[in-house]
Amino acid sequence: MNVWSPFPGGGRAQVGRLAPRKPSLAGLTIGVLDNSKPNASVLLHRVAELLAQKTGAAGVRGWRKPGASRPAEMIDDIAKSAHVVLTGSAD
Amino acid sequence: MPAVVLGTDAFLSLAKATSAKHGLPHLAVALVPHPLGGVAPDTARAKADAILDEVLDGLTTDPAPPVSTASAGPTLVESPEDLDAFQVWAMEQEWSDGLPVLPPTEARVAKILGRRAADEAIATLAPLDGRATLHAIAVNAALAGAGPEHLPVIVAAIRAVAKPEFNLNAIQCTTHPCTPLVIVNGPIAARLGVAGGPNALGNGHRANAVIGRAVRLVLQNVGGARPGREDRATLGHPGKFSYCLAENEAQSPWEPLHVERGFPRDASTVTVCGSEGPHNVNDHGSMAAETLMAAIAGTAATTGSNNIYLAGDPLVMLGPEHAQTIASSGWSKAEFKRRFWEAARVPLERFSADNVARFMTIHPERFEGTGPDTLLPFASRPEDVMVIVAGGPGKHSxxxxTFGATRSVTERVEG
Structure with missing residues (x-):
């Protein structure tokens, strides 16, 4: 028996290109976008701090979304003010 | 700019689905052991060392681009003829909700679609940005056992959940137990037999069952919220199989929901809310609005509720007898909302200190200057409280x- 698949046909996102990675983090600003989940800020900032120590990055700058289910309205500001960014997904 | 996503191992599937949706399935995701929430900050901090090299690698090494997997239009596939074998097969294909589904054959789907344009785009559905064409909706309606007459209501509900204020991505992916509750108003409810009387939220009504179920299957299959994967519900709730009823307009002492929202009384509408299961209010004693409010507001004002945390537009579903008691005291629907909003509050002292500390972090503006006696309301404003009349005889409401970070949406049913 032939049946229609219930999945959407076509229109799925095409594969995009990631921003070119940096050869090294030395002298760069590491951005942190906290998604407001419990301890997300603690883990993200600890990773950023350790990375900065290890690589000679210039510093760490943080932003916080008002809630995990809210869009990151500060995304342009992050792009202007940092060179790389760490963020969190879900819990 | 180069980015790396941090998450816990329990939520990898959601992080991967989200990055793939944005066309970046090769984005680096660094995982620490679940959980991060509910542990001391030192414990969370200690998880950083193990992922440091992985994060650095993700920021400094270009990954190989993956191959695009976008498929063409609707696909016909070969399935077992035998209905029992079909159930096992449908589960393997991840098409089903677990209850028996009917095969979406070419003939059945064509019958549901009738003369409508199959390729008409109705909505794009989160989390995977699936295109909900009329055809895709009809295929899921066929799986759910719906008929052609149910399609306009299902389509209106899908339009409604895709509105930005509904926040579908969060509703689909949250750990909170929520799903669209579909409320049908207007003449189409009686025409299709959508029940709003006795046991309206229970079993025994085909229209309620198949409309709610079809909406859920569209969300699962077209939106791509697979249970335990993109759909991260910790427990979920039984309404995720089907959650649909009509307002009992005939027995309401007030204007029905769609009229309140600016539609003519003879228009047919669906309203979707990102809802938890119903929590019963039993009051066989109170004979006036003022006294009945103790039970209604008391049931709402509980410490674990998302609406206390996040406000939003929660629903009070009044049984016709309770509604009559309230109206007999001279209260309009707006007056009921105002009195309910004043009464349904939880003092801050009833929450744990850890929980209060988290509120302060997430909503500093809302909790500034609060103390143990501060009363947290169930919604930000009286008019945000939704009220409908539903159910049959009996003293229950x-x-x-709701999920809180979501707003109900009302759409007209076309055709």
Whole structure:
């Protein structure tokens, strides 16, 4: 028996290109976008701090979304003010 | 700019689905052991060392681009003829909700579609940005056992959940137990037999069952919220199989929901709310609005509720007898909302200190200057409280909390 698949046909996102990675983090600003989940800020900032120590990055700058289910309205500001960014997904 | 996503191992599937949706399935995701929430900050901090090299690698090494997997239009596939074998097969294909589904054959789907344009785009559905064409909706309606007459209501509900204020991505992916509750108003309810009387939220009504079920299957299959994967519900709730009823307009002492929202009384509408299951309000004693409010507001004002945390527009579903008691005291629907909003509050002292500390972090503006006696309301404003009349004889009503960071949406049923 032939049946229609219930999945959407076509229109799925095409594969995009990631921003070119940096050869090294030395002298760069590491951005942190906290998604407001419990301890997300603690883990993200600890990773950023350790990375900065290890690589000679210039510093760490943080932003916080008002809630995990809210869009990151500060995304342009992050792009202007940092060179790389760490963020969190879900819990 | 180069980015790396941090998450816990329990939520990898959601992080991967989200990055793939944005066309970046090769984005680096660094995982620490679940959980991060509910542990001391030192414990969370200690998880950083193990992922440091992985994060650095993700920021400094270009990954190989993956191959695009976008498929063409609707696909016909070969399935077992035998209905029992079809159930096992449908589960393997991840098409089903677990209850028996009917095969979406070419003939059945064509019958549901009738003369409508199959390729008409109705909505794009989160989390995977699936295109909900009329055809895709009809295929899921066929799986759910719906008929052609149910399609306009299902389509209106899909249009409604895709509105930005509904926040479908969060509703689909949250750990909170919520799903669209579909409320049908207007003449189409009687025409299709959508029940709003006795046991309206229970079993025994085909239209309620198949409309709610078809909406859920569209969300699962077209939106791509697979249970335990993109759909991260910790427990979920039984309404995720089907959650649909009509307002009992004939027995309401007030204007029905769609009229309140600016539609003519003879228009047919669906309203979707990102809802928890119903929490019952039993009060066989109170004979006036003022006294009945103790039970109604008391059932709403509980410490674990998302609406206390996040406000939103929670629903009070009044049984016709309770509604009559309230109206007999001279209260309009607006007056009921105002009195309920004043009464349904939880003092801050009833929450744990850890929980209060988290509120302060997430909503500093809302909790500034608060103390143990501060009362937290169930919604930000009286008019945010939704009220409908539903059910049959009996002294019961229900509180239906929502996800909070979502707004109900009403859409006209076309055709």
């Amino acid at each position: 229900a509180i239906v909390p």
